[in-house]
Amino acid sequence: MNNHWKSFWDKHVDKVSDDPFIQVGRTLNSEPMSNEMFQRYAARIIELLELESDHLVLDLCCGNGLLSTEVATHCSQVIGVDFSEKLIEGIGAREAKNIVGIVSDAMEIKFQPQSFHHIVMAAALQHFTEAQTIQLFKNMFLWLKPGGTILITDITDSGRIWNFYNSPEREDLYFEHTMNNKAILGTWFNRVWLEKLARHSGFSNAQALEQPNDYWFSHYRFDLLCRK
Ligand SMILES: C[S@@+](CC[C@H](N)C(=O)[O-])C[C@H]1O[C@@H](n2cnc3c(N)ncnc32)[C@H](O)[C@@H]1O
Incomplete structure:
Protein backbone atom coordinates (compact mmCIF):
# COMPACT_ATOMS: atom_id res chain seq x y z
CA MET A 1 0.00 0.00 0.00
CA ASN A 2 1.23 3.48 -0.89
CA ASN A 3 0.66 5.22 2.46
CA HIS A 4 1.86 8.63 1.37
CA TRP A 5 -0.97 9.08 -1.16
CA LYS A 6 -3.57 7.34 1.01
CA SER A 7 -2.96 9.78 3.86
CA PHE A 8 -2.77 12.68 1.37
CA TRP A 9 -6.29 11.92 0.07
CA ASP A 10 -7.73 11.12 3.51
CA LYS A 11 -6.50 14.47 4.84
CA GLY A 25 -8.85 17.92 -6.74
CA ARG A 26 -10.57 18.95 -9.96
CA THR A 27 -9.66 22.60 -9.38
CA ILE A 46 -17.54 7.85 -23.07
CA GLU A 47 -16.95 8.32 -26.81
CA LEU A 48 -13.37 7.00 -26.69
CA LEU A 49 -14.49 3.89 -24.78
CA GLU A 50 -17.24 3.18 -27.34
CA LEU A 51 -19.56 2.21 -24.49
CA GLU A 52 -22.57 0.00 -25.12
CA SER A 53 -25.57 -0.52 -22.87
CA ASP A 54 -24.57 -4.07 -21.79
CA HIS A 55 -20.94 -3.21 -20.98
CA LEU A 56 -19.29 -3.69 -17.57
CA VAL A 57 -16.78 -0.99 -16.67
CA LEU A 58 -14.14 -0.76 -13.96
CA ASP A 59 -13.38 2.79 -12.77
CA LEU A 60 -10.04 2.45 -10.96
CA CYS A 61 -9.25 5.19 -8.43
CA CYS A 62 -12.81 6.46 -8.91
CA GLY A 63 -12.76 9.01 -6.06
CA ASN A 64 -16.31 10.11 -5.23
CA GLY A 65 -17.68 8.64 -8.45
CA LEU A 66 -18.10 11.85 -10.46
CA LEU A 67 -16.93 10.12 -13.64
CA SER A 68 -18.44 6.72 -12.70
CA THR A 69 -21.85 8.43 -12.58
CA GLU A 70 -21.55 9.75 -16.14
CA VAL A 71 -20.19 6.43 -17.44
CA ALA A 72 -22.94 4.48 -15.67
CA THR A 73 -25.65 6.19 -17.74
CA HIS A 74 -24.13 4.59 -20.89
CA CYS A 75 -23.43 1.04 -19.70
CA SER A 76 -24.79 -1.80 -17.63
CA GLN A 77 -22.69 -1.42 -14.47
CA VAL A 78 -19.66 0.44 -13.14
CA ILE A 79 -17.45 -1.01 -10.42
CA GLY A 80 -15.60 1.87 -8.74
CA VAL A 81 -12.48 1.21 -6.68
CA ASP A 82 -10.72 3.76 -4.47
CA PHE A 83 -8.71 3.50 -1.27
CA SER A 84 -10.40 6.55 0.28
CA GLU A 85 -13.43 5.36 2.23
CA LYS A 86 -14.78 8.89 2.50
CA LEU A 87 -14.61 9.45 -1.25
CA ILE A 88 -16.27 6.10 -1.96
CA GLU A 89 -19.08 7.09 0.45
CA GLY A 90 -19.80 10.00 -1.93
CA ILE A 91 -20.92 7.50 -4.58
CA GLY A 92 -23.97 6.66 -2.45
CA ALA A 93 -25.21 10.23 -2.83
CA ARG A 94 -25.28 10.00 -6.62
CA GLU A 95 -28.31 9.22 -8.72
CA ALA A 96 -26.98 6.27 -10.72
CA LYS A 97 -27.86 3.02 -8.99
CA ASN A 98 -25.74 0.81 -11.24
CA ILE A 99 -22.46 1.75 -9.52
CA VAL A 100 -20.81 -0.46 -6.93
CA GLY A 101 -18.12 1.22 -4.83
CA ILE A 102 -15.30 -0.86 -3.35
CA VAL A 103 -12.81 0.51 -0.83
CA SER A 104 -9.43 -0.95 -1.79
CA ASP A 105 -5.95 -0.09 -2.89
CA ALA A 106 -5.84 -0.57 -6.66
CA MET A 107 -2.67 -2.61 -6.17
CA GLU A 108 -4.40 -5.09 -3.88
CA ILE A 109 -7.81 -5.63 -5.47
CA LYS A 110 -8.40 -8.86 -7.37
CA PHE A 111 -10.94 -9.63 -10.10
CA GLN A 112 -11.58 -12.71 -12.19
CA PRO A 113 -9.86 -12.75 -15.60
CA GLN A 114 -11.95 -11.15 -18.38
CA SER A 115 -14.39 -9.43 -16.00
CA PHE A 116 -14.71 -6.06 -17.78
CA HIS A 117 -15.33 -4.61 -21.24
CA HIS A 118 -13.46 -1.44 -20.28
CA ILE A 119 -11.26 -0.03 -17.55
CA VAL A 120 -10.92 3.70 -17.00
CA MET A 121 -8.50 5.44 -14.68
CA ALA A 122 -8.91 9.21 -14.58
CA ALA A 123 -6.37 11.60 -13.09
CA ALA A 124 -4.72 8.99 -10.88
CA LEU A 125 -1.80 7.29 -12.65
CA GLN A 126 0.62 9.82 -11.15
CA HIS A 127 0.04 8.23 -7.75
CA PHE A 128 1.77 5.01 -8.84
CA THR A 129 5.47 4.31 -9.15
CA GLU A 130 6.84 2.88 -12.40
CA ALA A 131 7.09 -0.56 -10.74
CA LEU A 144 -10.23 -7.15 -19.52
CA LYS A 145 -12.36 -9.14 -21.93
CA PRO A 146 -10.83 -9.79 -25.39
CA GLY A 147 -11.27 -6.64 -27.50
CA GLY A 148 -11.74 -4.53 -24.36
CA THR A 149 -10.11 -1.15 -23.83
CA ILE A 150 -8.36 0.74 -21.09
CA LEU A 151 -8.38 4.51 -21.02
CA ILE A 152 -6.01 6.31 -18.68
CA THR A 153 -6.55 10.06 -18.60
CA ASP A 154 -4.64 13.07 -17.33
CA ILE A 155 -1.25 11.39 -17.33
CA THR A 156 1.53 13.70 -16.18
CA ASP A 157 3.85 14.05 -19.20
CA SER A 158 7.56 13.86 -18.31
CA GLY A 159 8.38 15.61 -21.60
CA ARG A 160 6.45 18.68 -20.47
CA ILE A 161 7.22 18.68 -16.74
CA TRP A 162 8.56 22.26 -16.87
CA ASN A 163 5.19 23.51 -18.13
CA PHE A 164 3.99 22.68 -14.62
CA TYR A 165 7.07 23.71 -12.65
CA ASN A 166 7.17 26.93 -14.64
CA SER A 167 9.20 29.33 -12.48
CA PRO A 168 12.51 29.11 -10.58
CA GLU A 169 10.54 28.96 -7.32
CA ARG A 170 8.42 26.06 -8.55
CA GLU A 171 11.51 24.29 -9.89
CA ASP A 172 13.04 24.59 -6.39
CA LEU A 173 9.87 23.10 -4.89
CA TYR A 174 10.07 20.22 -7.36
CA PHE A 175 13.65 19.34 -6.43
CA GLU A 176 13.07 19.66 -2.66
CA HIS A 177 9.94 17.51 -2.71
CA THR A 178 11.42 14.93 -5.06
CA MET A 179 14.52 14.67 -2.85
CA ASN A 180 12.19 13.74 0.04
CA ASN A 181 10.28 11.21 -2.10
CA LYS A 182 7.13 13.35 -1.91
CA ALA A 183 6.87 14.76 -5.42
CA ILE A 184 3.94 17.18 -5.52
CA LEU A 185 1.99 15.48 -8.30
CA GLY A 186 3.74 12.11 -8.15
CA THR A 187 5.26 10.18 -11.04
CA TRP A 188 5.76 11.72 -14.50
CA PHE A 189 5.49 9.35 -17.45
CA ASN A 190 7.05 9.11 -20.86
CA ARG A 191 4.56 8.36 -23.68
CA VAL A 192 6.81 5.85 -25.46
CA TRP A 193 7.51 4.09 -22.14
CA LEU A 194 3.76 3.63 -21.59
CA GLU A 195 3.13 2.48 -25.17
CA LYS A 196 5.94 -0.09 -24.83
CA LEU A 197 4.60 -1.20 -21.44
CA ALA A 198 1.17 -1.74 -23.03
CA ARG A 199 2.74 -3.94 -25.72
CA HIS A 200 4.78 -5.82 -23.08
CA SER A 201 1.57 -6.43 -21.07
CA GLY A 202 -0.15 -7.98 -24.10
CA PHE A 203 -2.24 -5.13 -25.52
CA SER A 204 -2.55 -5.23 -29.30
CA ASN A 205 -2.73 -1.48 -29.67
CA ALA A 206 -1.75 1.51 -27.52
CA GLN A 207 -2.02 5.16 -28.42
CA ALA A 208 -1.06 8.27 -26.47
CA LEU A 209 -3.67 10.98 -27.12
CA GLU A 210 -3.39 14.75 -26.85
CA GLN A 211 -6.13 16.34 -24.79
CA PRO A 212 -8.21 19.11 -26.40
CA ASN A 213 -6.28 22.40 -26.21
CA ASP A 214 -8.79 24.12 -23.97
CA TYR A 215 -8.57 21.50 -21.20
CA TRP A 216 -7.17 23.08 -18.06
CA PHE A 217 -4.14 20.83 -17.83
CA SER A 218 -3.55 19.84 -21.47
CA HIS A 219 -0.19 21.69 -21.41
CA TYR A 220 1.32 18.97 -19.21
CA ARG A 221 -1.08 16.00 -19.35
CA PHE A 222 -2.10 13.44 -22.00
CA ASP A 223 -4.30 10.34 -22.23
CA LEU A 224 -3.58 6.73 -23.20
CA LEU A 225 -5.98 4.36 -24.96
CA CYS A 226 -5.08 0.64 -25.22
CA ARG A 227 -6.98 -2.27 -26.77
CA LYS A 228 -6.67 -5.91 -25.73
C1 LIG B 1 -7.39 13.20 -8.61
S1 LIG B 1 -8.39 11.98 -7.85
C2 LIG B 1 -9.36 11.46 -9.25
C3 LIG B 1 -10.64 10.75 -8.85
C4 LIG B 1 -11.53 10.31 -10.01
N1 LIG B 1 -10.86 9.35 -10.84
C5 LIG B 1 -11.97 11.50 -10.84
O1 LIG B 1 -11.50 11.61 -11.97
O2 LIG B 1 -12.80 12.30 -10.37
C6 LIG B 1 -7.26 10.62 -7.60
C7 LIG B 1 -7.90 9.47 -6.86
O3 LIG B 1 -7.01 8.36 -6.86
C8 LIG B 1 -7.21 7.63 -5.65
N2 LIG B 1 -6.05 6.76 -5.48
C9 LIG B 1 -4.74 7.09 -5.57
N3 LIG B 1 -3.96 6.02 -5.42
C10 LIG B 1 -4.79 4.96 -5.25
C11 LIG B 1 -4.58 3.57 -5.05
N4 LIG B 1 -3.32 3.04 -4.97
N5 LIG B 1 -5.65 2.76 -4.92
C12 LIG B 1 -6.91 3.27 -4.95
N6 LIG B 1 -7.17 4.58 -5.12
C13 LIG B 1 -6.12 5.41 -5.28
C14 LIG B 1 -7.36 8.75 -4.61
O4 LIG B 1 -7.96 8.31 -3.42
C15 LIG B 1 -8.23 9.74 -5.39
O5 LIG B 1 -9.59 9.49 -5.20
Whole structure:
Protein backbone atom coordinates (compact mmCIF):
# COMPACT_ATOMS: atom_id res chain seq x y z
CA MET A 1 0.00 0.00 0.00
CA ASN A 2 1.23 3.48 -0.89
CA ASN A 3 0.66 5.22 2.46
CA HIS A 4 1.86 8.63 1.37
CA TRP A 5 -0.97 9.08 -1.16
CA LYS A 6 -3.57 7.34 1.01
CA SER A 7 -2.96 9.78 3.86
CA PHE A 8 -2.77 12.68 1.37
CA TRP A 9 -6.29 11.92 0.07
CA ASP A 10 -7.73 11.12 3.51
CA LYS A 11 -6.50 14.47 4.84
CA HIS A 12 -7.59 16.31 1.69
CA VAL A 13 -11.20 15.07 1.97
CA ASP A 14 -11.30 16.03 5.65
CA LYS A 15 -10.14 19.57 5.11
CA VAL A 16 -12.01 20.63 1.96
CA SER A 17 -15.65 21.56 1.37
CA ASP A 18 -18.35 19.16 0.22
CA ASP A 19 -18.00 20.36 -3.37
CA PRO A 20 -17.49 17.11 -5.32
CA PHE A 21 -14.98 18.69 -7.74
CA ILE A 22 -12.87 20.10 -4.91
CA GLN A 23 -13.00 16.73 -3.11
CA VAL A 24 -11.17 15.01 -5.98
CA GLY A 25 -8.85 17.92 -6.74
CA ARG A 26 -10.57 18.95 -9.96
CA THR A 27 -9.66 22.60 -9.38
CA LEU A 28 -7.74 25.46 -10.96
CA ASN A 29 -6.43 28.16 -8.59
CA SER A 30 -8.59 26.53 -5.88
CA GLU A 31 -11.76 27.04 -7.95
CA PRO A 32 -13.82 23.93 -8.81
CA MET A 33 -14.07 22.79 -12.42
CA SER A 34 -17.33 23.97 -14.00
CA ASN A 35 -20.02 21.36 -14.51
CA GLU A 36 -20.07 22.25 -18.23
CA MET A 37 -16.33 21.56 -18.53
CA PHE A 38 -16.68 18.25 -16.67
CA GLN A 39 -19.60 17.16 -18.87
CA ARG A 40 -17.43 17.71 -21.96
CA TYR A 41 -14.56 15.83 -20.31
CA ALA A 42 -16.82 12.86 -19.45
CA ALA A 43 -18.48 12.86 -22.90
CA ARG A 44 -15.07 12.51 -24.58
CA ILE A 45 -14.21 9.54 -22.33
CA ILE A 46 -17.54 7.85 -23.07
CA GLU A 47 -16.95 8.32 -26.81
CA LEU A 48 -13.37 7.00 -26.69
CA LEU A 49 -14.49 3.89 -24.78
CA GLU A 50 -17.24 3.18 -27.34
CA LEU A 51 -19.56 2.21 -24.49
CA GLU A 52 -22.57 0.00 -25.12
CA SER A 53 -25.57 -0.52 -22.87
CA ASP A 54 -24.57 -4.07 -21.79
CA HIS A 55 -20.94 -3.21 -20.98
CA LEU A 56 -19.29 -3.69 -17.57
CA VAL A 57 -16.78 -0.99 -16.67
CA LEU A 58 -14.14 -0.76 -13.96
CA ASP A 59 -13.38 2.79 -12.77
CA LEU A 60 -10.04 2.45 -10.96
CA CYS A 61 -9.25 5.19 -8.43
CA CYS A 62 -12.81 6.46 -8.91
CA GLY A 63 -12.76 9.01 -6.06
CA ASN A 64 -16.31 10.11 -5.23
CA GLY A 65 -17.68 8.64 -8.45
CA LEU A 66 -18.10 11.85 -10.46
CA LEU A 67 -16.93 10.12 -13.64
CA SER A 68 -18.44 6.72 -12.70
CA THR A 69 -21.85 8.43 -12.58
CA GLU A 70 -21.55 9.75 -16.14
CA VAL A 71 -20.19 6.43 -17.44
CA ALA A 72 -22.94 4.48 -15.67
CA THR A 73 -25.65 6.19 -17.74
CA HIS A 74 -24.13 4.59 -20.89
CA CYS A 75 -23.43 1.04 -19.70
CA SER A 76 -24.79 -1.80 -17.63
CA GLN A 77 -22.69 -1.42 -14.47
CA VAL A 78 -19.66 0.44 -13.14
CA ILE A 79 -17.45 -1.01 -10.42
CA GLY A 80 -15.60 1.87 -8.74
CA VAL A 81 -12.48 1.21 -6.68
CA ASP A 82 -10.72 3.76 -4.47
CA PHE A 83 -8.71 3.50 -1.27
CA SER A 84 -10.40 6.55 0.28
CA GLU A 85 -13.43 5.36 2.23
CA LYS A 86 -14.78 8.89 2.50
CA LEU A 87 -14.61 9.45 -1.25
CA ILE A 88 -16.27 6.10 -1.96
CA GLU A 89 -19.08 7.09 0.45
CA GLY A 90 -19.80 10.00 -1.93
CA ILE A 91 -20.92 7.50 -4.58
CA GLY A 92 -23.97 6.66 -2.45
CA ALA A 93 -25.21 10.23 -2.83
CA ARG A 94 -25.28 10.00 -6.62
CA GLU A 95 -28.31 9.22 -8.72
CA ALA A 96 -26.98 6.27 -10.72
CA LYS A 97 -27.86 3.02 -8.99
CA ASN A 98 -25.74 0.81 -11.24
CA ILE A 99 -22.46 1.75 -9.52
CA VAL A 100 -20.81 -0.46 -6.93
CA GLY A 101 -18.12 1.22 -4.83
CA ILE A 102 -15.30 -0.86 -3.35
CA VAL A 103 -12.81 0.51 -0.83
CA SER A 104 -9.43 -0.95 -1.79
CA ASP A 105 -5.95 -0.09 -2.89
CA ALA A 106 -5.84 -0.57 -6.66
CA MET A 107 -2.67 -2.61 -6.17
CA GLU A 108 -4.40 -5.09 -3.88
CA ILE A 109 -7.81 -5.63 -5.47
CA LYS A 110 -8.40 -8.86 -7.37
CA PHE A 111 -10.94 -9.63 -10.10
CA GLN A 112 -11.58 -12.71 -12.19
CA PRO A 113 -9.86 -12.75 -15.60
CA GLN A 114 -11.95 -11.15 -18.38
CA SER A 115 -14.39 -9.43 -16.00
CA PHE A 116 -14.71 -6.06 -17.78
CA HIS A 117 -15.33 -4.61 -21.24
CA HIS A 118 -13.46 -1.44 -20.28
CA ILE A 119 -11.26 -0.03 -17.55
CA VAL A 120 -10.92 3.70 -17.00
CA MET A 121 -8.50 5.44 -14.68
CA ALA A 122 -8.91 9.21 -14.58
CA ALA A 123 -6.37 11.60 -13.09
CA ALA A 124 -4.72 8.99 -10.88
CA LEU A 125 -1.80 7.29 -12.65
CA GLN A 126 0.62 9.82 -11.15
CA HIS A 127 0.04 8.23 -7.75
CA PHE A 128 1.77 5.01 -8.84
CA THR A 129 5.47 4.31 -9.15
CA GLU A 130 6.84 2.88 -12.40
CA ALA A 131 7.09 -0.56 -10.74
CA GLN A 132 3.45 -0.39 -9.61
CA THR A 133 2.37 0.80 -13.05
CA ILE A 134 3.96 -2.25 -14.69
CA GLN A 135 2.07 -4.55 -12.30
CA LEU A 136 -1.14 -2.56 -12.82
CA PHE A 137 -0.96 -2.94 -16.62
CA LYS A 138 -0.52 -6.71 -16.28
CA ASN A 139 -3.52 -6.83 -13.90
CA MET A 140 -5.70 -4.68 -16.16
CA PHE A 141 -4.86 -6.83 -19.17
CA LEU A 142 -5.94 -9.92 -17.21
CA TRP A 143 -9.21 -8.33 -16.02
CA LEU A 144 -10.23 -7.15 -19.52
CA LYS A 145 -12.36 -9.14 -21.93
CA PRO A 146 -10.83 -9.79 -25.39
CA GLY A 147 -11.27 -6.64 -27.50
CA GLY A 148 -11.74 -4.53 -24.36
CA THR A 149 -10.11 -1.15 -23.83
CA ILE A 150 -8.36 0.74 -21.09
CA LEU A 151 -8.38 4.51 -21.02
CA ILE A 152 -6.01 6.31 -18.68
CA THR A 153 -6.55 10.06 -18.60
CA ASP A 154 -4.64 13.07 -17.33
CA ILE A 155 -1.25 11.39 -17.33
CA THR A 156 1.53 13.70 -16.18
CA ASP A 157 3.85 14.05 -19.20
CA SER A 158 7.56 13.86 -18.31
CA GLY A 159 8.38 15.61 -21.60
CA ARG A 160 6.45 18.68 -20.47
CA ILE A 161 7.22 18.68 -16.74
CA TRP A 162 8.56 22.26 -16.87
CA ASN A 163 5.19 23.51 -18.13
CA PHE A 164 3.99 22.68 -14.62
CA TYR A 165 7.07 23.71 -12.65
CA ASN A 166 7.17 26.93 -14.64
CA SER A 167 9.20 29.33 -12.48
CA PRO A 168 12.51 29.11 -10.58
CA GLU A 169 10.54 28.96 -7.32
CA ARG A 170 8.42 26.06 -8.55
CA GLU A 171 11.51 24.29 -9.89
CA ASP A 172 13.04 24.59 -6.39
CA LEU A 173 9.87 23.10 -4.89
CA TYR A 174 10.07 20.22 -7.36
CA PHE A 175 13.65 19.34 -6.43
CA GLU A 176 13.07 19.66 -2.66
CA HIS A 177 9.94 17.51 -2.71
CA THR A 178 11.42 14.93 -5.06
CA MET A 179 14.52 14.67 -2.85
CA ASN A 180 12.19 13.74 0.04
CA ASN A 181 10.28 11.21 -2.10
CA LYS A 182 7.13 13.35 -1.91
CA ALA A 183 6.87 14.76 -5.42
CA ILE A 184 3.94 17.18 -5.52
CA LEU A 185 1.99 15.48 -8.30
CA GLY A 186 3.74 12.11 -8.15
CA THR A 187 5.26 10.18 -11.04
CA TRP A 188 5.76 11.72 -14.50
CA PHE A 189 5.49 9.35 -17.45
CA ASN A 190 7.05 9.11 -20.86
CA ARG A 191 4.56 8.36 -23.68
CA VAL A 192 6.81 5.85 -25.46
CA TRP A 193 7.51 4.09 -22.14
CA LEU A 194 3.76 3.63 -21.59
CA GLU A 195 3.13 2.48 -25.17
CA LYS A 196 5.94 -0.09 -24.83
CA LEU A 197 4.60 -1.20 -21.44
CA ALA A 198 1.17 -1.74 -23.03
CA ARG A 199 2.74 -3.94 -25.72
CA HIS A 200 4.78 -5.82 -23.08
CA SER A 201 1.57 -6.43 -21.07
CA GLY A 202 -0.15 -7.98 -24.10
CA PHE A 203 -2.24 -5.13 -25.52
CA SER A 204 -2.55 -5.23 -29.30
CA ASN A 205 -2.73 -1.48 -29.67
CA ALA A 206 -1.75 1.51 -27.52
CA GLN A 207 -2.02 5.16 -28.42
CA ALA A 208 -1.06 8.27 -26.47
CA LEU A 209 -3.67 10.98 -27.12
CA GLU A 210 -3.39 14.75 -26.85
CA GLN A 211 -6.13 16.34 -24.79
CA PRO A 212 -8.21 19.11 -26.40
CA ASN A 213 -6.28 22.40 -26.21
CA ASP A 214 -8.79 24.12 -23.97
CA TYR A 215 -8.57 21.50 -21.20
CA TRP A 216 -7.17 23.08 -18.06
CA PHE A 217 -4.14 20.83 -17.83
CA SER A 218 -3.55 19.84 -21.47
CA HIS A 219 -0.19 21.69 -21.41
CA TYR A 220 1.32 18.97 -19.21
CA ARG A 221 -1.08 16.00 -19.35
CA PHE A 222 -2.10 13.44 -22.00
CA ASP A 223 -4.30 10.34 -22.23
CA LEU A 224 -3.58 6.73 -23.20
CA LEU A 225 -5.98 4.36 -24.96
CA CYS A 226 -5.08 0.64 -25.22
CA ARG A 227 -6.98 -2.27 -26.77
CA LYS A 228 -6.67 -5.91 -25.73
C1 LIG B 1 -7.39 13.20 -8.61
S1 LIG B 1 -8.39 11.98 -7.85
C2 LIG B 1 -9.36 11.46 -9.25
C3 LIG B 1 -10.64 10.75 -8.85
C4 LIG B 1 -11.53 10.31 -10.01
N1 LIG B 1 -10.86 9.35 -10.84
C5 LIG B 1 -11.97 11.50 -10.84
O1 LIG B 1 -11.50 11.61 -11.97
O2 LIG B 1 -12.80 12.30 -10.37
C6 LIG B 1 -7.26 10.62 -7.60
C7 LIG B 1 -7.90 9.47 -6.86
O3 LIG B 1 -7.01 8.36 -6.86
C8 LIG B 1 -7.21 7.63 -5.65
N2 LIG B 1 -6.05 6.76 -5.48
C9 LIG B 1 -4.74 7.09 -5.57
N3 LIG B 1 -3.96 6.02 -5.42
C10 LIG B 1 -4.79 4.96 -5.25
C11 LIG B 1 -4.58 3.57 -5.05
N4 LIG B 1 -3.32 3.04 -4.97
N5 LIG B 1 -5.65 2.76 -4.92
C12 LIG B 1 -6.91 3.27 -4.95
N6 LIG B 1 -7.17 4.58 -5.12
C13 LIG B 1 -6.12 5.41 -5.28
C14 LIG B 1 -7.36 8.75 -4.61
O4 LIG B 1 -7.96 8.31 -3.42
C15 LIG B 1 -8.23 9.74 -5.39
O5 LIG B 1 -9.59 9.49 -5.20
